[in-house]
Amino acid sequence: TFYKRKEMQRLGGENGLDGLMIANFLKSVCLPGHVDDLFPFFLRHAKQIFPMLDCMDDLRKISDLRLPPNWYPEARAIQRRIVFHAGPTNSGKTHHAIQRYLAAKSGIYCGPLKLLAHEIFQKSNDASVPCDLVTGEERVLVDQEGRQAAHVACTVEMCSVTTPYEVAVIDEIQMIKDPARGWAWTRALLGLSAEEVHICGEAAAIDLVTELMYSTGEEVEVRNYKRLTPITVLDYALESLDNLRPGDCIVCFNKNDIYSLSRQIEARGLECAVIYGSLPPGTKLTQAKKFNDPDDPCKILVATDAIGMGLNLSIKRIIFNSLIKPSINEKGEKEMDAITTSQALQISGRAGRFSSVFKEGEVTTMHRDDLVLLKEILNRSVPPIETAGLHPTAEQIEMFAYHLPDATLSNLIDIFVSLSQVDGLYFVCNVDDFKFLADMIQHIPLNLRVRYVFCTAPINKKQPFVCTSLLKFARQFSRNEPLTFDWLCRHTNWPLVPPKNIKDLVHLEAVHDVFDLYLWLSYRFMDMFPDASLVRDIQKELDNIIQIGVRNITTLIRASQATSVSGAIAVPDDFPLQRTEVNDRMLNLEDLPAANQGQFSSATKVPGQKRIRGSKALGYRPAEVKSNMKSQRQGSLAAKLVREGLLTQEMLKQLEREWQVHHNNNGNFPTGKRDDQNGSKGTGNKK
Numbered sequence: 001t002f003y004k005r006k007e008m009q010r011l012g013g014e015n016g017l018d019g020l021m022i023a024n025f026l027k028s029v030c031l032p033g034h035v036d037d038l039f040p041f042f043l044r045h046a047k048q049i050f051p052m053l054d055c056m057d058d059l060r061k062i063s064d065l066r067l068p069p070n071w072y073p074e075a076r077a078i079q080r081r082i083v084f085h086a087g088p089t090n091s092g093k094t095h096h097a098i099q100r101y102l103a104a105k106s107g108i109y110c111g112p113l114k115l116l117a118h119e120i121f122q123k124s125n126d127a128s129v130p131c132d133l134v135t136g137e138e139r140v141l142v143d144q145e146g147r148q149a150a151h152v153a154c155t156v157e158m159c160s161v162t163t164p165y166e167v168a169v170i171d172e173i174q175m176i177k178d179p180a181r182g183w184a185w186t187r188a189l190l191g192l193s194a195e196e197v198h199i200c201g202e203a204a205a206i207d208l209v210t211e212l213m214y215s216t217g218e219e220v221e222v223r224n225y226k227r228l229t230p231i232t233v234l235d236y237a238l239e240s241l242d243n244l245r246p247g248d249c250i251v252c253f254n255k256n257d258i259y260s261l262s263r264q265i266e267a268r269g270l271e272c273a274v275i276y277g278s279l280p281p282g283t284k285l286t287q288a289k290k291f292n293d294p295d296d297p298c299k300i301l302v303a304t305d306a307i308g309m310g311l312n313l314s315i316k317r318i319i320f321n322s323l324i325k326p327s328i329n330e331k332g333e334k335e336m337d338a339i340t341t342s343q344a345l346q347i348s349g350r351a352g353r354f355s356s357v358f359k360e361g362e363v364t365t366m367h368r369d370d371l372v373l374l375k376e377i378l379n380r381s382v383p384p385i386e387t388a389g390l391h392p393t394a395e396q397i398e399m400f401a402y403h404l405p406d407a408t409l410s411n412l413i414d415i416f417v418s419l420s421q422v423d424g425l426y427f428v429c430n431v432d433d434f435k436f437l438a439d440m441i442q443h444i445p446l447n448l449r450v451r452y453v454f455c456t457a458p459i460n461k462k463q464p465f466v467c468t469s470l471l472k473f474a475r476q477f478s479r480n481e482p483l484t485f486d487w488l489c490r491h492t493n494w495p496l497v498p499p500k501n502i503k504d505l506v507h508l509e510a511v512h513d514v515f516d517l518y519l520w521l522s523y524r525f526m527d528m529f530p531d532a533s534l535v536r537d538i539q540k541e542l543d544n545i546i547q548i549g550v551r552n553i554t555t556l557i558r559a560s561q562a563t564s565v566s567g568a569i570a571v572p573d574d575f576p577l578q579r580t581e582v583n584d585r586m587l588n589l590e591d592l593p594a595a596n597q598g599q600f601s602s603a604t605k606v607p608g609q610k611r612i613r614g615s616k617a618l619g620y621r622p623a624e625v626k627s628n629m630k631s632q633r634q635g636s637l638a639a640k641l642v643r644e645g646l647l648t649q650e651m652l653k654q655l656e657r658e659w660q661v662h663h664n665n666n667g668n669f670p671t672g673k674r675d676d677q678n679g680s681k682g683t684g685n686k687k
């Protein structure tokens with residue numbers, strides 16, 4: 001109405017805006033009748049919305065991600081030879097690619113894990129091919145005078161797309177579809193400037209890689225491999241730790257299970273090695289070496305799926321303690337789900353490695369009831385990978401910020417993602433962690449480039465001490481005060497002593513991550529983080545201290561149980577299993593496809609739809625009852641009985657059901673015997 005339009009003009013004027021323009025805009029985009037309702041909202045946010053509308057075309061252009069091959073001029077300037085080494089686990093894919101890498105004048109290996117980069121670094125130097133190591137937090141130059149070697153083994157995020165190489169190896173290419181890290185494989189695949197690019201991984205990625213290379217005008221030569229050693233899914237479960245044999249590896253998806261199992265194993269007089277994601281790399285390597293060493297009495301490994309990709313360990317038999325793994329869904333919620341076929345294949349594939357003393361692998365579960373599900377998972381067919389991850393670059397976000405100077409970094413990322421256009425072969429990676437950090441440091445004055453780098457720091461947002469450290473680092477940085485060694489020691493209370501209980505161990509792991517964060521930032525802002533070499537020294541010391549803790553893990557568990565009334569181990573329920581850095585993150589392998597056909601000898605095909613079930617293996621709490629168990633874990637009689645093995649989860653559930661019925665019947669148990677027992681006492685029994 002005329003009146004309203006005048007009113008809108010007046011209100012707009014009061015806010016320094018053109019009220020009529022806003023009304024007209026709303027009229028053009030809203031249903032009739034909604035303009036009045038929306039006007040006040042638009043007026044409030046007009047300063048943000050209208051500049052964006054003004055430059056919408058520019059923003060669309062900047063966030064146009066339809067031609068990623070064009071982002072890498074060095075790679076586009078040469079014609080690369082692309083070789084895809086495809087096959088199941090333990091088929092020699094990486095081996096063949098590495099042979100070519102070692103023979104070349106120069107080469108780069110890009111792997112998904114620090115441990116794998118380390119394995120190739122070692123292998124190359126052992127073969128008298130000098131090779132450097134580059135991860136987010138570490139640069140090892142083998143040359144005494146600090147010159148770069150012609151070969152480098154790195155974590156995939158760290159590969160250079162501007163340095164020319166004769167041979168590049170990209171390992172575990174199926175990770176290109178990882179929701180968080182996929183972009184790093186896409187970047188390596190499109191951007192490595194090498195005469196030959198050797199890609200290793202699951203056959204499910206062949207079609208996508210071929211299509212991506214079609215867009216760069218490069219042909220893909222596919223070499224298929226078969227498993228080098230047989231692997232069998234056993235028809236029986238382990239059932240009891242008394243049945244353990246040398247070369248067994250128990251895989252858990254819960255850190256508390258690791259602690260609990262290692263204690264039970266050592267109580268049987270057996271030594272065991274422990275590997276989980278949040279241990280420092282040095283500790284992981286030492287534990288792996290100990291387990292691999294034929295002369296070491298330690299013949300049992302308890303691990304999370306941190307061992308699940310590409311690694312060569314002396315494992316004869318993989319025993320899944322559980323098939324349920326926590327994961328974070330797209331909404332950021334925690335979900336408990338059965339592991340995917342790809343995950344199961346990757347983990348199983350650690351058994352019976354060609355290079356180990358065990359030439360035949362075996363796979364089974366801890367509990368008999370899980371065996372059918374394991375076979376079902378392993379026999380599911382795996383769909384081909386269809387899309388590759390992409391991530392907005394710092395330059396793109398900077399250009400956005402130029403057009404939208406008032407928006408926060410987190411908003412810029414949101415707007416970028418929602419406006420971005422991608423080709424059907426790509427998807428934009430999950431940016432939640434980035435946004436989490438952006439929001440956390442939003443109030444600290446930093447220029448955009450610095451802010452962007454801080455937000456790409458590969459830390460685990462579930463570790464409060466690491467998050468607050470990042471915040472403190474950022475604050476100190478914004479004051480332009482260099483973060484010195486002394487400052488860091490004060491912040492972390494260094495020097496630290498060996499852990500007395502599991503809680504201490506968990507804290508030491510977090511401090512190790514804070515040192516990692518310092519080193520990671522020191523490679524990006526050398527002036528502000530000047531004491532990298534001192535920090536590296538104390539980090540090594542800390543790694544040793546943690547190793548002492550892990551060696552004495554049984555003692556630590558006992559100490560933790562003694563200090564806790566309930567006997568529960570004092571580890572927060574949501575404490576991360578994974579190491580925090582991106583390039584060593586325990587991977588969120590959300591349904592990664594795999595070529596599983598024909599990998600297992602006596603696998604029984606069990607058709608049927610996906611089922612989600614818990615495991616009842618030792619020390620394991622089924623997913624469905626986990627939340628209810630929280631209070632119990634903190635000290636109930638039921639939890640104590642379960643821990644002591646006097647009560648199983650099934651018995652507990654049965655009791656719960658009976659109590660429920662009992663309660664509903666005003667205290668009378670419905671079953672014969674109990675009815676008889678209670679009958680004469682009437683309904684007086686209260687829960």
Ligand SMILES: Nc1ncnc2c1ncn2[C@@H]1O[C@H](COP(=O)(O)OP(=O)(O)OP(=O)(O)O)[C@@H](O)[C@H]1O
Nearest residue numbers: 088089090091092093094095096310312349354355
């Ligand atoms: N032809 C060969 N000669 C000697 N050793 C080999 C050969 N092929 C493979 N190996 C060794 O066998 C082990 C398994 O090979 P490799 O790691 O290449 O398998 P992969 O297919 O890459 O497995 P994954 O999928 O688990 O990464 C390695 O230790 C490797 O060095």
Ligand SMILES: [Mg+2]
Nearest residue numbers: 093094200310
């Ligand atoms: Mg491999």
